[in-house]
Amino acid sequence: MSNRNIRVSELLKREVSEILHTRYQKESVAITVTGVDVSPDHSRATVYYSLLADQKERWDSQRFLDRVSGKIRHEVGKRIVLKRIPALKFEFDEALSQGYRINEIIDSLEMADDQRED
Numbered sequence: 001m002s003n004r005n006i007r008v009s010e011l012l013k014r015e016v017s018e019i020l021h022t023r024y025q026k027e028s029v030a031i032t033v034t035g036v037d038v039s040p041d042h043s044r045a046t047v048y049y050s051l052l053a054d055q056k057e058r059w060d061s062q063r064f065l066d067r068v069s070g071k072i073r074h075e076v077g078k079r080i081v082l083k084r085i086p087a088l089k090f091e092f093d094e095a096l097s098q099g100y101r102i103n104e105i106i107d108s109l110e111m112a113d114d115q116r117e118d
Helices: 003-023 055-079 094-117
Strands: 031-038 044-051 087-092
Touching: 003 031, 003 044, 003 055, 044 055, 055 087
Parallel strands: 044 087
Antiparallel strands: 031 044
């Protein structure tokens, strides 16, 4: 990824997060924007987010983000100057939930070792 794409990704990440947490506070209180990947021609951007919630809340959040992605894109376009404002696609970031699961497994193994030593 070029330095320009990295800068655009970070700028989009900051702005999308800001818009979500100021304009859509109620709906996005549990949403954290974890990263943004921008296509080389800046026509598309995938916004990754995390959410500590159950499957239903995750589904509701995805539907909400899909519904407001055009409005968020429009707001981003008013806030920053780019030759092209990318279309936004929101995708759940599995990395955090996988990390929590790995930590749970490690903790359970440590507890099992402690119990065997007693």
